[in-house]
Amino acid sequence: MDYATLKAFKPAEFEQAADGYRALGNTAQTAKDHVDTVVAAGMRKSLEGEAADAAQKQLQDLSKNFHYTQTECGVISTALNGFAYDMAVATRALDSAVADARAENFTVNADGSVTYPAGPDKVDGKVPAGGTTHGATDGAAQGIYRQAVQFDPNPYYGRAQEIANRIAGALKDATAADEKWAPKLRSLKADDDLTVSARDWADVGSDMRGVRAGAENYLAMLPDPPKNGGPADNAEWWKGLTDDQRADYLSMRPASVGVMGGLPADVRDEANRAVFAETQGKYQSELDRIRALEPPRYVTTPQGTVQSGKWKEWDERYGDRENFLDGRLDGMSAIQNRFDSTGADGLPEAYLLGFDPEANHDGRVILANGNPDTADHTAVLVPGTKTKMDGISDELGDSEALWRQSHVVAPDQSVSTIVWFDYDAPNTIPDAVKAGYATDAGPTLRHFLEGNDVAHRDATGGLSHRTVIGHSYGSTVVGEATQYTPEYAESRWKSTIPADDIVAVGSPGMQVSHAAGLGMKQEHVWAMAGGSDDYAVRYGGKLVGLGDGGNIPTDSDFGANVMDSDAKDHGAFWDSDENGASVSLQNQANVIVGAYGDVTLKED
Numbered sequence: 001m002d003y004a005t006l007k008a009f010k011p012a013e014f015e016q017a018a019d020g021y022r023a024l025g026n027t028a029q030t031a032k033d034h035v036d037t038v039v040a041a042g043m044r045k046s047l048e049g050e051a052a053d054a055a056q057k058q059l060q061d062l063s064k065n066f067h068y069t070q071t072e073c074g075v076i077s078t079a080l081n082g083f084a085y086d087m088a089v090a091t092r093a094l095d096s097a098v099a100d101a102r103a104e105n106f107t108v109n110a111d112g113s114v115t116y117p118a119g120p121d122k123v124d125g126k127v128p129a130g131g132t133t134h135g136a137t138d139g140a141a142q143g144i145y146r147q148a149v150q151f152d153p154n155p156y157y158g159r160a161q162e163i164a165n166r167i168a169g170a171l172k173d174a175t176a177a178d179e180k181w182a183p184k185l186r187s188l189k190a191d192d193d194l195t196v197s198a199r200d201w202a203d204v205g206s207d208m209r210g211v212r213a214g215a216e217n218y219l220a221m222l223p224d225p226p227k228n229g230g231p232a233d234n235a236e237w238w239k240g241l242t243d244d245q246r247a248d249y250l251s252m253r254p255a256s257v258g259v260m261g262g263l264p265a266d267v268r269d270e271a272n273r274a275v276f277a278e279t280q281g282k283y284q285s286e287l288d289r290i291r292a293l294e295p296p297r298y299v300t301t302p303q304g305t306v307q308s309g310k311w312k313e314w315d316e317r318y319g320d321r322e323n324f325l326d327g328r329l330d331g332m333s334a335i336q337n338r339f340d341s342t343g344a345d346g347l348p349e350a351y352l353l354g355f356d357p358e359a360n361h362d363g364r365v366i367l368a369n370g371n372p373d374t375a376d377h378t379a380v381l382v383p384g385t386k387t388k389m390d391g392i393s394d395e396l397g398d399s400e401a402l403w404r405q406s407h408v409v410a411p412d413q414s415v416s417t418i419v420w421f422d423y424d425a426p427n428t429i430p431d432a433v434k435a436g437y438a439t440d441a442g443p444t445l446r447h448f449l450e451g452n453d454v455a456h457r458d459a460t461g462g463l464s465h466r467t468v469i470g471h472s473y474g475s476t477v478v479g480e481a482t483q484y485t486p487e488y489a490e491s492r493w494k495s496t497i498p499a500d501d502i503v504a505v506g507s508p509g510m511q512v513s514h515a516a517g518l519g520m521k522q523e524h525v526w527a528m529a530g531g532s533d534d535y536a537v538r539y540g541g542k543l544v545g546l547g548d549g550g551n552i553p554t555d556s557d558f559g560a561n562v563m564d565s566d567a568k569d570h571g572a573f574w575d576s577d578e579n580g581a582s583v584s585l586q587n588q589a590n591v592i593v594g595a596y597g598d599v600t601l602k603e604d
Contacts (some may be wrong), residue, residue, distance in 0.1 A: 001174040003112035003167065006094055009174070011084040018080035022247055025073030029270075032066035035059055041343025060340055061195075064277075068196040068204070071274050074251030075207050076188050081248070082215025083181040089217075090174035097166035106160055112167045116160035119153060128154035133161045135168025184214050198288070201281025208278070212252045222248060230488030231262025231451035235458055238263050250274070258355065261451020264459065265351045265373045272352040279357060280332045287325040290318045327390030328357040331365065334393035338367065338400075346407065347400060353418070354448075360424040363389025367396060368418040369403040372452055373459040375416035377406065377467070379592045380452075380499075382445065384472025384506075385432040387425040394571075395419045401574040402469075405581045405589035413593060416464075420448060423477060432473050433544040435480075435511060442480025446497065450486060453498040467501040467592045470510075472537055472570065475553065476546050478502060479510025482518045500524060501591050504553035504560065505573050505584075506534045508541020513549035515559040526591055526599075527553035527560040528584060530567030537570050556604070563587040564600040 040059045043052060101108050107115040112135060119128035131154070136142050145161050152158070188207055190200060212219065222245050226233040238246070238260075249257050250271055257263065258271035295310040335352070342349050347369060354366030372378045379402055383395045396419055403417040423441030426432040449468070456464045470478035482497045489495050496519045503526040504510060512518055515525035529538060542552045551558045566583040567573045573584045581589070583600065590598045 001171055001178050003094075003108075003171060004110060006090060006171060006174045007098075009087060009091055011088040011091060014080045014084035014087070018077040018084065021073045021077040021080065022244070025070045025077065025247075028066045028069040028073065032063050032070060035063045035066065036339070036342060037349050040340075041349075044341070044343040045346070056340070064196045065194065067273070067277060068190070068200060071204055071251070071277070072188065072190065072207070074247060075204070075211050076185075078215055078218075078248050078251050079181070079185055079188060079211045081244075082211065082218040083177065083185065085215070085218035085221075086177035086181070087174060090170045090177060093170040093173065094167060097163050097170065100166075101160075101163050104156070104159055104163075106156070106163065108163075108167065112164070112171060114160045114164040114167070116154070116156040119155060123153040128152070130154065131157065133157065133164050135161075135164035135166070137165070137168050137172045180214055184210050198281040198284035201277050202285045203281075204274075205278040205282055208252065215252070219248065219252060225256070225260065228487070230486060231260075231447070231454040233488070234260045234262035234451070235454050238267070239458075255356070258353075261447050262454040262458075263451075264455055265353060265368065265371050268353050269351040272355040276332065276335065276352060276355050279355075280329070280336075283325050283329055283332070283357070287322065287329065290322050290325070293318070327388070328363065331357070331363060331389035331392045334396055335365065335367065337393075338396050341400075345404060347403065348416075351416075354420075354422055357389055360422065362387065362425055362427070363392075363421070365389055365392050365395075365419060365421045366448070367399070368416050369399060370414060370416035372416040372418060372464065373455045374414065375456075375464050376413040377410070377415045377593050378452065378456075378464045379406070379415070379417045379467045379469060379588075380420050380449065381418065382420050382468065382470045382474035382477050383425070384470070384474040384476075385426045385429065387421055387474075388427075389421070392419070392421065395421060398471075398574040401576065401581075401585055402588060402592065405576075405585050406592045408581070409586075409589050409595055409598070410593040415592065417592070420445065422448065426473055429540075432508070433540070433546070435476065435546060438473065438476040438480045438511065441477040442482075443484045443486070445477055445481040446484045446486060449481070449498045465501075465594050466499045467503060468497070468499045469503040469505060469588065470507065471505045471573070473508065475504040475507035475510055476541070478504070479512055479518065482520075483511065496520065500594075501526060503527070503588060503591055505588070506530055506537055506567075506570050507547075507553045508537050509545070509547030509552045511546065511548055513547070513551045513558070515553075517548070522559050523561065523596075525553070525560040526563055526587075527558070528563040528565040528567070528573065528587065528602075529554045530565060530570055530572055530584070532569040534567065534570040561599070562602045563591075564602050 040056060043055060098108050101114055109115060113132050115132040116130050118130040136145060142165060223241060226237050254271040254274040258268050258275055294314055296308055297311045298305050299308045338350050341347055351368040351371060353368055354364050356364040381399050387395060399417045399419045403415055406415040422444050424437060426437050468478055485495050501524045502518055502520060505528055507527060515522045518525055538552055538554060541547055542550055553560045554562055564583050564587060575582045576585060587599050
């Protein structure tokens with residue numbers, strides 16, 4: 001970059017362009033939300049048939065386009081701000097050097113050299129001549145110039161050389177910024193079509209990483225999130241950021257924002273959806289590449305049809321990875337289907353509060369039906385043994401069933417039901433007899449509940465009626481959460497879990513011997529049992545000691561309210577049929593909305 005270009009460069013123009021892209025991204029987000037929650041949701045409520053299904057597919061594609069536009073505009077905005085920041089450092093250095101040259105009555109020439117006048121006084125009988133000097137950025141050259149200054153009789157020479165060096169340094173920094181950012185900015189473009197493909201979303205992740213590395217200096221100016229703080233600290237930090245700073249965090253560090261307890265649900269949802277879309281595109285692209293390399297599995301030989309040696313090599317190299325990607329993509333499809341179901345049978349908007357396909361060995365999915373920050377009633381469902389992201393559709397369906405029945409019971413009150421899967425669940429029955437999985441998961445659940453508490457208080461000034469439901473080994477996790485005191489708690493004494501009711505469904509034990517051990521009043525601890533294999537789960541836990549002292553929640557000695565249940569097996573607690581919700585589902589919904597008088601209890 002030459003002197004004239006840098007002198008004319010105005011970082012503010014690029015900052016204004018960044019603001020324009022950010023505004024466009026906000027417009028795209030608004031349009032996406034309108035398509036998802038108003039247009040598509042409205043159609044699901046009132047229209048059926050092939051034409052309606054085709055229209056829904058087009059709306060889903062339109063929503064993806066808006067989401068892609070929103071995400072890329074955020075990346076472009078940060079890139080432009082990062083470029084402007086780097087260039088502003090160079091322009092400020094240049095302007096300072098030029099101002100000093102003018103103060104000395106020096107002339108800065110078109111090539112960045114500095115002309116200085118003749119000396120003010122005679123030396124050895126004559127006035128030292130003026131001259132022109134060029135700047136240097138190389139350390140050796142600067143050393144030579146410094147030595148030359150010692151022998152030059154003109155006192156202006158040394159000052160001119162110092163200014164020229166500063167100008168050269170500013171040009172060097174500007175050139176480096178231009179060379180760094182030019183390819184990054186050129187790469188921020190989409191294919192010239194209206195289809196947002198898996199490859200496009202995979203490219204978003206690449207763009208994000210590239211811009212994040214390039215904008216390191218700019219992003220370093222952002223206020224850091226609190227270290228070792230709690231949800232309340234996170235909330236205060238977020239509220240203290242400017243709109244632009246929040247946008248930079250969402251565009252450059254969505255994964256970090258998405259896991260921060262205490263932040264508003266809509267913020268975490270926006271961050272996690274960006275991670276979700278990018279990850280889904282990346283995984284699908286990788287899976288497509290692996291499958292494109294797959295040779296025929298069987299070949300025909302004179303001895304008959306046999307398995308191909310090349311296929312065996314392919315399977316040894318890629319088989320495990322293919323299965324992993326395929327399973328995780330199944331889970332992501334279930335999440336996407338939930339996004340696309342908003343409005344169906346009145347189902348509210350979904351909020352993705354946590355997402356990471358590689359967390360905890362089995363993945364992380366935290367998804368809410370309805371906004372928990374503003375809901376009158378919130379239920380958190382903690383699933384148990386064998387839960388994986390790959391099959392998360394079952395847990396999402398259970399959560400939806402809880403929402404629908406709760407809405408039936410309390411149609412005039414807002415309800416949010418949440419699937420919380422953020423721990424390494426036991427994958428086998430032998431593993432499920434070990435308390436270690438729950439011991440590790442309890443603090444994580446507690447942090448989530450505390451964060452939900454803070455976000456709701458910030459949004460409404462009050463608290464939601466909150467129910468925590470643990471299914472199977474998930475109830476063991478809930479029990480551990482009640483025993484944990486967060487490190488950011490005001491007191492190190494045991495504090496009560498932020499919940500109004502606890503429900504243990506098909507529980508093998510909660511690591512306490514009595515309901516009072518959960519830190520809640522006995523009348524707000526509930527339990528229910530099912531038939532068939534549920535008996536084996538519950539009494540298996542009793543035998544191996546998951547129930548402290550041999551007591552499990554459905555035992556009379558435990559002291560819980562044992563609800564009536566018609567669940568035929570361990571997974572049937574959320575069933576419905578043509579006659580409506582099961583007794584098990586009705587009772588859980590009654591607890592969720594605080595209709596305790598309508599709960600039917602099991603007769604002794």
